[in-house]
Amino acid sequence: MNEGDYQLWPFVKLDNGKFSIPDFYLKNIYDSILKDGKLDQVFYDEPPMSFDGFLQYMKSPLNHVVFVINKEKNEFVFVAWLNGRQRTFAYSHFTSIGNKTYRTFIGKMVLKYWNEIIDIQIVGITPETYTAANKVAAKIGYKALGTVPKICFMRKENKFVGGVISYFERGGT
Numbered sequence: 001m002n003e004g005d006y007q008l009w010p011f012v013k014l015d016n017g018k019f020s021i022p023d024f025y026l027k028n029i030y031d032s033i034l035k036d037g038k039l040d041q042v043f044y045d046e047p048p049m050s051f052d053g054f055l056q057y058m059k060s061p062l063n064h065v066v067f068v069i070n071k072e073k074n075e076f077v078f079v080a081w082l083n084g085r086q087r088t089f090a091y092s093h094f095t096s097i098g099n100k101t102y103r104t105f106i107g108k109m110v111l112k113y114w115n116e117i118i119d120i121q122i123v124g125i126t127p128e129t130y131t132a133a134n135k136v137a138a139k140i141g142y143k144a145l146g147t148v149p150k151i152c153f154m155r156k157e158n159k160f161v162g163g164v165i166s167y168f169e170r171g172g173t
Contacts, residue, residue, distance in 0.1 A: 107140035
């Protein structure tokens, strides 16, 4: 598989009030993320999220969501979004969808897309215990600045852990 086998699919509200990805597909995405145990990882500080909660979250105008599909297999493999937008930056979030579907160039595709459509810095706060996610972030171009002690509340474990603060510099792919 190479980059040409994948395509970005921005999740936006259309003029007719519907969204660019029907709820049926979002249900399949939710089920996959839930089954793989990633829902609690991505939303580590939130109460358990139902499908309705996930749908509401994805459709919030405060989230700017993009999916990546494998064109050959016709399946969703990645979701990323920006939120918490401030004047000069926004927070980024991401997760793979499905088993062993992630490739480094997928994350780079998303960052390139964001780099082209927004004029702000992209910031991530990742629990220090999520070593794999922090490694992925570094591989796709995020620069880690350091760890803030006890900034991430891990709801499932009912404890606070340090958060690795990283950023993707606009213009730096």
